[in-house]
Amino acid sequence: MRAKIKAMGAPIRSLLVAASMLFGLLAVPPAAAVQGGEVATGDGVVVALVHGRTATRAFCSGALLQPRLVVTAAHCVIQNGTTITYPNGLFIATPGADLNNDNIATRARATEVNWVRGYQNRTDTIEANDFAVLTLDKPLGTPIVTRVASAAEVRELQSTRGTVTHLGYGKLALDRDNDGIARKIDLRVRPSSLSFQFPTGSIIQTTGTSTQSICPGDSGGPIVARINDELVLVGVNAGGDTSCIPSYRGSNVATGMVASFYQPIINQGIASIANSAPSEPEQVNYEISGSDVIVTWRAPSSPSTAITGYRVDEVIETKRAYLGVYVADAAGGGVNITSVIPDTPADYAKIEAFDVILAVGGVNVANTDAMLIEMRKKSQGELVTFRIRKASGEIKNVEVRLSEIGDATGFRNVCQTTTELRCQFRTNVGKTKYRLYAVSAKGDGTAYEFNVEIGPGGPPSNIEVVPGVRSIALTWGDPIRVSSVPKSAIRVRVIDSATERMLCEVPLTQYGCTINASAGRYQLAIFVDTPLGRSERIELAEVSIVASEPAKVTRAKIAKVAGKPNLLVTWQPPADNGGSAITGYRVTTTNGISLCRVTGNSTKCTIRSTAVKPGSKLQIFASNEVGESQPKSLTVPR
Structure with a gap:
């Protein structure tokens, strides 16, 4: 959205940044909701404007006024006096949607834009008449605002310094982009506007603080108030303060366009619905x-x-090669991951939000532009090492097999x-x-x-990996890319990509398998195999299975040795070695006196009969690199 740079009569800088979806490479979000606000998920007023149906971050916000009518800031959809063309379409999510989890099929496309002719959006300053109405191709739901606040009601809010609520999908703070969730904040209305040359009655301004304010990405979001128990639309966010951008942090004034002033434009939008x-x-x-x-x-x-x-x-x-993250330049160098898109290579590799990418394929990346250059050199299916600094400060290398x-x-x-x-x-x-x-x-x-x-189609979707005690459980869903082969002929294979060893092979429709795994590290990969060939494989996160002490030995026996004063003790190895090879066994009395020790390859030992009393108890222990089993008891024969 827009930001005021100085307190009085100063130019206004635009905070609207077009979302650049670097499809197969990385995704750079807009300068992203309300700083210091509360979560507004499910709110029936605020909507997100997104590039394409599948985007998970908003570049602007809007207000649902009618089921097929959204009002927003004109600078979100107009550039140089004409409507902006969106290659993948301009879509609107349902009110208050969590963009990470909403049903994208419910999103509506903007089919028509109505605005005040003469509005240009040629500069970074707020221009008069920054108000637009979007006609949608289908209903988004029932609005909870009952009407537009009248001009008299807006003047009353100004004269009494009343409170209004701003909503939006913008940045959360100076160094925190939006997370795909709407937020809201209550601010006091200023008694009069600053010295802007706008038509009388067309704007409303509020005052925030350095930690509570309107931020980039909130442009077009609703400004609402409760008047006589009615929730009414006062206006839309057009210009915010600059506490959310690094260039200037001195002003806390937000500017909005008054909706009632633009009722003729709203009426045009309403008239266009039936003919969209x-x-x-x-x-x-x-x-x-x-x-x-x-x-x-x-x-x-x-x-x-x-x-x-x-x-x-x-x-x-x-x-293009595809990683599946939203990024921004990191303070001090590198690329900060602001969020990870579900079911993408980054997600499967357990890359997380707030990780910082320091290098791609061995090449240091100082910022997002440098990362983009390196990503353009990569191809689908390539295994690429990313050097990452975790939020804890740990630096580690993560291998990711890119998709496309x-x-x-x-x-x-x-x-x-x-x-x-x-x-x-x-x-x-x-x-x-x-x-x-x-x-x-x-x-x-x-x-x-x-x-x-x-052909074979794509790999399974919605993959989940759950390490257990010496086992790894996997579940999956049908491939998103459907094969021309019947499901009954599709098999899922899971391998350890470090060794290419097959760990699991089952029908797709089993939708899961459990791998028996000894202690160690497993770099899992999954793909489908069909009569028409194999899909590309997805590299999953590395899984570690930790060893434990072995179980007790089995089938233990003790018997006298014929013609000798000895006892022969025999046993079988534990049914479960704890995920680590058995290194030895020992036989003791119940009070801990050692009678014999043997290596892990032996399952018997001989003890002198004079060392124990008939009818007494002996104990057999198995050991591995972790520790010792519980004792297996047996009785000395009489």
């Missing part, structure tokens, strides 16, 4: 027959302009229809991404994307 571009087709299913794909679907359910047909396009992609992700660089139509809700086309060998969408006079509808693979 279509949402995505529903109940999409596809089948593979040889090299042909048959796709069926249902028409979008949300009201829109008339649909004139449907198209299926092949998505032309450029592949694609940047859409173009589209090729493979099928189109006017009325039939079915398409059949020939696909390629290997993995191909397609998108299905409705066509209308208002433009293309929201696309439903799916992957088709003539």
